[in-house]
Amino acid sequence: MGSGSAIRGSRVGAGPMGEAERGESAPRVRVPFYCANKHEVVPSFAHEAAVPEEWDCPRCGFPAGKDPQNPPAPPRTEPYKTHLAYVKERRSEEEGRLILDEALAKLRAERAEIEAYIQANAN
Incomplete structure (x- = not known):
């Protein structure tokens, strides 16, 4: 059995809350x-x-x-798009190939510089 001295839901000395104390609604x-x-x-x-x-x-x-016969349509949610889907919206296949070729050429040039540096300093 729980403690008998607990007063639940109100403070000591609080009377009933009626409309007279709250004011008119x-x-x-x-x-x-x-x-x-x-x-x-x-x-x-x-x-x-x-x-x-x-x-x-x-x-x-x-x-x-407010109209029960014609309620508003539910909001249309867009499906999740990957990063690649957003890129494909902005770029064509041709533009993508050009960008990829440019990036690969840059990487190959950097790799060639590194290999040349290693060869020069190997002796």
């Missing part, structure tokens, strides 16, 4: 929103607040609209 309006997965969300807004055209569905995360 603002007038509210409840607006239904509908997502593409047929979920209904009914958030409440202050009466004077501007109600948005779309609201995020808390169940699936899709956007929800």
Whole structure:
């Protein structure tokens, strides 16, 4: 059995919280929103607040609209692209070959310099 002296959920000396202590609540309006997965969300807004055209569905995360027959389309997610896919978007096969040939020529020239240096200093 647990300790009998614990007071759960309130402080010592705290009375009941009623509307008299909190003040009057603002007038509210409840607006239904509908997502593409047929979920209904009914958030409440202050009466004077501007109600948005779309609201995020808390169940699936899709956007929800006010018209149940025509909800907003779910966002289209782009598939993951590799580095090579991005390069192919920017360069043609011909440009790729030219760049590769240039890089290989540079590497071969550097390797030839290193081999010549080693040969000259081997004696």
